[in-house]
Amino acid sequence: MARFEILMFAAARELSGTDLLVVEMESPIAAGEIMNRIGEIVPAIAPMLPACRLAVDQSFVGGEALVDAGAEVALIPPVSGG
Amino acid sequence: MNQSCNEHASDHSPQRPVPADRILIELTHQRIDVGALRGHITDPDTGAHAWFEGVTRRMTAGRETVKLAYEAFEPMAVSELRQLAVQACERFDLAAIVIVHRLGEVAIGEPSIVIGCSAAHRVGALTALPWLMDRIKADVPIWKREHFADGNQQWIHPQ
Numbered sequence: 513m514a515r516f517e518i519l520m521f522a523a524a525r526e527l528s529g530t531d532l533l534v535v536e537m538e539s540p541i542a543a544g545e546i547m548n549r550i551g552e553i554v555p556a557i558a559p560m561l562p563a564c565r566l567a568v569d570q571s572f573v574g575g576e577a578l579v580d581a582g583a584e585v586a587l588i589p590p591v592s593g594g
Numbered sequence: 595m596n597q598s599c600n601e602h603a604s605d606h607s608p609q610r611p612v613p614a615d616r617i618l619i620e621l622t623h624q625r626i627d628v629g630a631l632r633g634h635i636t637d638p639d640t641g642a643h644a645w646f647e648g649v650t651r652r653m654t655a656g657r658e659t660v661k662l663a664y665e666a667f668e669p670m671a672v673s674e675l676r677q678l679a680v681q682a683c684e685r686f687d688l689a690a691i692v693i694v695h696r697l698g699e700v701a702i703g704e705p706s707i708v709i710g711c712s713a714a715h716r717v718g719a720l721t722a723l724p725w726l727m728d729r730i731k732a733d734v735p736i737w738k739r740e741h742f743a744d745g746n747q748q749w750i751h752p753q
Contacts, residue, residue, distance in 0.1 A: 519667065521665065521667055521735065521737060522665060522737035522739070522749045522751065523737075523749040523751055526749070560751065563751065563753050567667070567670055567735070570667075570669055570670040570673055571670075572733070586667055586670065586735070588667070588735050589737065589749075589751050590751040590752050590753060591731070591732070591733065591734060591735055591736055591737060591752075592731070592736070592737050592738040592749075592750040592751060592752055593664065593666070593671075593695060593706075593707070593730055593731060593734050593735075593736025593737070593738065594648050594695075594706065594707050594727055594730050594731045594736075
């Protein structure tokens with residue numbers, strides 16, 4: 513098991529009560545599985561997860577992408593800039 | 595990242611590489627001074643300068659807003675904005691572009707985003723603006739929190 517740190521923003525940050533969610537998971541792990549684990553750990557976020565994306569090292573990735581511990585992982589809720 | 599704007603320019607355009615310093619991307623907590631940005635897109639070979647300002651609106655569907663507050667995943671937002679700017683340069687033959695997004699609280703009537711671009715002809719410059727805004731609203735990690743006159747506030751997360 514390895515330590516993953518997941519950056520949280522906007523409503524996801526408020527619902528989880530932290531801007532950095534620390535999760536112990538096997539490495540590497542599929543991005544989609546990281547999303548599932550986030551939903552298990554913070555059930556309050558689960559309803560919004562289908563609309564969220566994961567960014568790894570500041571690029572969006574699909575659910576199949578493998579993520580290594582040590583990568584910069586961020587949960588990106590639907591954006592509303594502009 | 596290759597910031598040359600001319601890599602995929604159309605055949606009728608001169609092969610004029612656009613230096614990285616003609617792409618200005620900025621996130622700021624200060625009020626955006628549009629006038630101070632004008633000089634960035636000035637170019638003697640352009641015939642069109644186009645600007646867009648997105649400002650805080652007071653009424654939405656009958657509900658009164660008192661202010662907006664923005665937050666960003668800043669390094670990724672800058673990276674995404676820069677990629678979009680480079681793509682816009684290639685697609686619309688822009689000579690220069692500036693994109694500034696404000697963070698923190700933005701009062702009614704103040705700009706949250708300013709985009710300016712210059713091109714040889716008006717169509718490229720004018721068409722680049724909605725193209726950029728659509729993509730910024732879809733892919734750049736910036737979030738808006740709306741503060742209403744009735745005291746409620748909520749993150750805006752379009753589905």
